Amino acid sequence: MPKSKHVCLTSGRVQSFIDNGFIKIENAFSAELAKQGQDALWAEIGSPPNKPESWSRPVVRIGFMASRAFVEAANTPQLHEAYDRLVGEGRWIAPNGLGTFPIRFPSSESPGDDGWHVDMSFGTDNPDFMEWRINVKSSGRALLMLFLFSDVGPDDAPTRIRKGSHATIARDLLRYGEAGATLRQLSADGYASTEGCDVALATGAAGTVYLCHPFIVHAAQSHRGDKPRFMAQPPLLPKTEFDPEAPPSPVQIAIRQACGLTF
Template identity: 55%
Template sequence: MELSTAQVERFVEDGFIRVDGAFSSALAAEARDILWRDTGCAPDDPATWTRPVVRLGEYAQEPFRLAANSPRLHAAFDRLVGPGCWLPRMSLGSFPVRFPSNEVPGDDGWHVDASFPGADPSSFFDWRVNVASRGRALLMLFLFSDVGEDDAPTRIRVGSHRQVARLLEPEGEAGLSFMELAKKLDATDGCPLAFATGEAGTVYLCHPFLVHAAQPHRGTRPKFMAQPPLFPKQPFQLHREDGAGSPVERATRLALGR
């Protein structure tokens, strides 16, 4: 099922859309079995859930590859980024598994995900983002467990991609580092809030500049979510005489008054 025109326009305006049933709940369950083993925690013993966040590494097993490459998601990528303009995901990156806890997770600040290396490629805080979104076509939030309002859903500042585009434009090709941009995000404080809730198999497709944040888990069951980028096959073109281009490009150009 392709995205509707109304969904695409909502993406341009709000900076994200929610795709329900992007992959099956059965795939999500298979993936959770793998992830649970790697957490070192027992699914049926909350006494083993001793940390608010357990970070797991790259996952490329079959359930993850199939989830990332469902026909519904491929059609959505074509609609938002353009046919032939993105690279299929062969893995789903890292998983910050969030457990119910009264502890502060320590990673819940507002931010925009950086997309290309800076002076120190080994430091994520030194990675950068520029107005052409070099290295990232979309931010994606893959829910591998049911996520309700108490289950640490990702917080989203609706429409914040527009302010971020304007913050990045003066910085040119070099852009800003993760931390440099984070210090400027007070400009998005007035944006409405949304929460990335949904059943396992839901995927949020987000503009690369969308401001978002984690939060403490106040529910009863751990949250399993991947947040990989969709990589572009070619750079975005923000200077177009014909006004054509993908919805991601159009959202950025509109923010810049082009």
């Protein structure tokens, strides 16, 4: 795919990613691709979009989707440029689809999955997801990404993001070394070390993408609006382990600055 001639990430925006742990990219993919993605997801759900009475659950999860609309949405020139800037040119794998999709419906019922957490990166073949792991090098994950396939306002269950929490998590992970911490270990105190962080909401028009540091602490919330929220939350996968001989990427710089590391 050809490179974009438009620089979507200035040095200031890259620094914001290092400091805050995420950036918002508007118009990262087209409204038409968002509509095609919604149509495909409605077909997977098996519930008609024009019958709210059929929306009986607060959240429905759809797995990996690899049809054309999702592949194209994940691989626009703007996003490829952003992946290069944040992860390093040639250090990431182009997504061959998107997933998972926690589709959230207007509901007074608790979704049951709205706790603060960090996404784990490896060891995910363990049937006990509390034993999934993450380490200070972020083995197995280059970015956490949030793809909005519908307009998301403050009442539409936007993901909550603790700004700057990635630095705290990096320091917390340092003592676990390369073996890393399990989800059980890392979440034992409910991420109390990040409770003082300001909270941002992942709102935006369909076609918006949030690119987040792998260590960012985030959470779902209840849907108080009137239309379902469609979002994908895939990882961007690295091609290899971080190379200590290569110039550090902004993902690595954020970790190094937090921990005073030299890897």
